[in-house]
Amino acid sequence: MGMTITEKILCEHADLKEVHPGELINARVDIALGNDITAPIAIAEFEKAGGGKVYDRDKVVLIPDHFVPNKDIASAGQCKVMREFAKEQIITHYYEVGEAGIEHAFLPEQGIVLPGDLVIGADSHTCTYGALGAFATGVGSTDLAAAMLTGELWFKVPRTMKILLYGNMQKWVSGKDLILYIIGMIGVDGARYRAMEFAGETVEKLGMAARLTIANMVIEAGAKNGIFIPDNVTREYVHGKGKRNYKFYTSDPDAEYAEVIEIDVGKIEPQVAFPHIPSNVRDVSQVGEVMIDQVVIGSCTNGRIEDLRIAAKILNGRKAAPYLRLIIVPATREIYKMALREGLMGIFIDANATISPPSCGACLGGHMGVLANGERAVATTNRNFVGRMGHSGSEVYLAGPAVAAASAVLGRIAAPDELAWGSGS
Amino acid sequence: MKHRGRVWKFGDHIDTDVIIPARYLTTTSPEILAAHCLEDADPTFAKKVKAGDIIVAGENFGCGSSREHAPIAIKTAGIACVIARSFARIFYRNAFNMGLSIYESEDLWDRISDGQKIEVDSGRGTIRIINSNADLMRIQPIPPFMQELINDGGLMKHLSKKRS
Ligand code: SF4
Numbered sequence: 001m002g003m004t005i006t007e008k009i010l011c012e013h014a015d016l017k018e019v020h021p022g023e024l025i026n027a028r029v030d031i032a033l034g035n036d037i038t039a040p041i042a043i044a045e046f047e048k049a050g051g052g053k054v055y056d057r058d059k060v061v062l063i064p065d066h067f068v069p070n071k072d073i074a075s076a077g078q079c080k081v082m083r084e085f086a087k088e089q090i091i092t093h094y095y096e097v098g099e100a101g102i103e104h105a106f107l108p109e110q111g112i113v114l115p116g117d118l119v120i121g122a123d124s125h126t127c128t129y130g131a132l133g134a135f136a137t138g139v140g141s142t143d144l145a146a147a148m149l150t151g152e153l154w155f156k157v158p159r160t161m162k163i164l165l166y167g168n169m170q171k172w173v174s175g176k177d178l179i180l181y182i183i184g185m186i187g188v189d190g191a192r193y194r195a196m197e198f199a200g201e202t203v204e205k206l207g208m209a210a211r212l213t214i215a216n217m218v219i220e221a222g223a224k225n226g227i228f229i230p231d232n233v234t235r236e237y238v239h240g241k242g243k244r245n246y247k248f249y250t251s252d253p254d255a256e257y258a259e260v261i262e263i264d265v266g267k268i269e270p271q272v273a274f275p276h277i278p279s280n281v282r283d284v285s286q287v288g289e290v291m292i293d294q295v296v297i298g299s300c301t302n303g304r305i306e307d308l309r310i311a312a313k314i315l316n317g318r319k320a321a322p323y324l325r326l327i328i329v330p331a332t333r334e335i336y337k338m339a340l341r342e343g344l345m346g347i348f349i350d351a352n353a354t355i356s357p358p359s360c361g362a363c364l365g366g367h368m369g370v371l372a373n374g375e376r377a378v379a380t381t382n383r384n385f386v387g388r389m390g391h392s393g394s395e396v397y398l399a400g401p402a403v404a405a406a407s408a409v410l411g412r413i414a415a416p417d418e419l420a421w422g423s424g425s
Numbered sequence: 426m427k428h429r430g431r432v433w434k435f436g437d438h439i440d441t442d443v444i445i446p447a448r449y450l451t452t453t454s455p456e457i458l459a460a461h462c463l464e465d466a467d468p469t470f471a472k473k474v475k476a477g478d479i480i481v482a483g484e485n486f487g488c489g490s491s492r493e494h495a496p497i498a499i500k501t502a503g504i505a506c507v508i509a510r511s512f513a514r515i516f517y518r519n520a521f522n523m524g525l526s527i528y529e530s531e532d533l534w535d536r537i538s539d540g541q542k543i544e545v546d547s548g549r550g551t552i553r554i555i556n557s558n559a560d561l562m563r564i565q566p567i568p569p570f571m572q573e574l575i576n577d578g579g580l581m582k583h584l585s586k587k588r589s
Binding site for chain 2: 024037038040041044045048049050066067071072074075077078122123124126138139140141142143145146149150154188189192193219222224277364365366383385386387388392
């Protein structure tokens with residue numbers, strides 16, 4: 001019996017000849033990631049277990065990104081715990097706020113995670129790196145502590161479901177719309193405990209940014225990991241980035257799948273997930289009149305340069321609606337620089353946007369964009385749970401950058417086509 | 426192990442943002458986290474809950490963020506165990522890794538009301554509703570490796586035992 005790409009990566013990292021879904025294995029970890037929220041607990045657990053040196057200082061990655069620049073005295077303390085640990089352990093991949101940005105945008109961009117890796121992160125959106133053809137999954141702080149100590153971790157081999165995408169995407173439809181549509185279709189536990197493998201002719205044409213967005217949100221369907229078979233797009237993306245060897249895995253033709261779902265993407269229009277669950281999606285044409293107070297364009301889901309370019313295209317020469325706060329968050333320093341070079345920042349500022357430093361900030365209701373009771377936001381982030389971006393009486397609507405930018409201009413949830421477009425634009 | 430306690434009933438897809446909102450994640454103090462446990466689902470939950478009480482929930486309990494602050498808040502609030510139809514996978518891992526007892530039961534949610542008392546016998550794998558003549562219900566058996574984690578007192582202690 002053949003194996004899926006997920007099974008093969010797990011198998012090889014467990015030094016086994018074959019693995020089967022449901023099996024519990026112990027596997028080597030190539031990269032173990034923590035942030036300013038989850039690492040302090042992991043560090044305490046690590047110390048309690050005797051501590052000493054981490055198993056490999058090149059393989060532990062610590063990124064302060066959630067509450068940075070420090071939002072208050074308590075969060076400053078959390079960051080300090082992590083910084084001191086990083087210094088003492090001489091952690092290679094520790095980055096201050098100005099150097100990096102949001103972990104899941106930064107790690108692939110810098111080639112810190114690579115195809116074929118087994119990556120664990122004490123952050124649920126660690127699944128983002130599946131876009132590169134890596135096995136990457138979110139875990140808790142204790143798991144991170146164990147991985148820092150031993151370089152290994154226990155895993156249950158997941159069953160894989162295949163999502164076959166075919167057809168051509170409509171105008172303004174992006175990776176975000178595809179994954180929102182899929183979550184709407186299968187539900188927030190539709191892929192629980194499973195690997196989601198994306199394939200099909202549409203996938204082959206998707207750029208890396210769209211793949212990262214899609215893999216980022218598989219956790220919102222309950223998946224353990226999402227994964228793309230590496231190809232030329234992957235090769236081009238990682239070219240010159242990685243300082244380690246990497247390996248392209250693929251699924252065997254006779255690999256077994258729990259389920260295969262086929263989707264004609266040509267039918268999909270831009271999507272909006274209504275509160276308070278990411279599966280509550282509607283076509284943008286079916287939204288009705290929903291007035292909004294804030295728009296956030298950024299996050300590990302949609303804060304890449306490709307997303308900012310889409311937003312800039314829509315915001316160019318336009319302004320945010322009166323009384324609306326438009327917050328734009330380039331996800332990393334590199335993206336920030338690119339946006340400056342390309343003139344996108346000028347467009348945003350002229351549109352009355354405020355530019356947030358590369359950080360999680362508003363996405364988790366941390367700081368720099370918290371919502372008051374009764375307020376509504378459209379966000380290109382990944383979660384719209386109760387209280388996610390602030391008061392438990394606030395609401396978050398999830399969308400891609402095109403809908404978010406158009407909504408910012410009109411002050412209500414809107415499709416980009418509702419704006420007046422001159423000829424040639 | 427036996428747990429006997431009052432049931433606090435919740436629905437499907439209780440996410441970790443609701444269990445412990447991000448605005449409290451500037452601390453790792455178990456007591457502070459416990460004081461805000463499930464605040465966005467029931468603002469007075471932490472005040473009402475008593476040591477030994479039990480949470481009963483529907484599908485996909487603990488979905489969303491991987492924050493281990495969620496099981497820490499629940500455990501420190503005094504909750505003896507959580508019984509759900511199903512758990513999101515990161516929460517499931519976290520609970521076993523840090524020593525919060527959790528069980529899966531298909532039937533309990535439909536048959537129980539908030540405020541009733543139940544007795545959970547993990548050894549026998551049964552749940553009984555106290556002061557009712559409802560049948561005994563079964564909990565899903567815990568996989569042997571997970572049972573080992575519980576017996577050793579969580580993942581880190583399990584590892585220390587293996588390494589010594
Ligand atoms: S941007 Fe949002 S979803 Fe992504 S890591 Fe930060 S808080 Fe989590």
